[in-house]
Amino acid sequence: MIIGVGIDVAEIDRFGVSMRRTPGMAERLFVERELYLPSGERRGTASLAARFAAKEALAKALGAPAGLLWTDAEVVTEDSGQPRLVVSGTVAARAELLGVRSWHVSLSHDAGVASAVVIAEG
Structure with missing residues (x-):
């Protein structure tokens, strides 16, 4: 059973400007594993x-x-390249309250826009 669906878009250049202009924003939005590739290189703005x-x-x-x-x-990101959500704390508590047992996520970026769709399934 689908409990919820969400979609969002972010203009890549605008997001990059915000990240550069606001010290500490990256650390407030992302955990280290999201910020860096396994090689240690920082992920690009589109990602x-x-x-x-x-x-x-x-x-x-x-x-x-x-x-x-x-x-x-x-x-x-799985070895296959497929994105996956890992939730904890406040997000896990809300998901449990609603009966969410699994997540589906799709990411894309093209033509200066990044987008994502998330499905919460019970």
């Missing part, structure tokens, strides 16, 4: 914008309640 869009879409799928922490939702 981070898509991850941010996924977190926004996740919040929408949960009904956009107040109090969710950005770092309590992590977008990880």
Whole structure:
């Protein structure tokens, strides 16, 4: 049973400007594993914008309640390249309250826009 669906878009250049202009923003939005590739290289702006869009879409799928922490939702990449959500803390508590047992996430970025769709399933 589908409990919630969320979609979000982020303009990549605008997101990049915000990240450069606001010290500490990256650490408030992302956990270290999201910021860096396994090689230790920092992820590009398009990839981070898509991850941010996924977190926004996740919040929408949960009904956009107040109090969710950005770092309590992590977008990880499987060896296959498929994105997956890992939730903890405030996000996990809200998901449990709603009966969410699994997540589906899709990310994309093209033509200057990053997008994400999240489905919460019970």
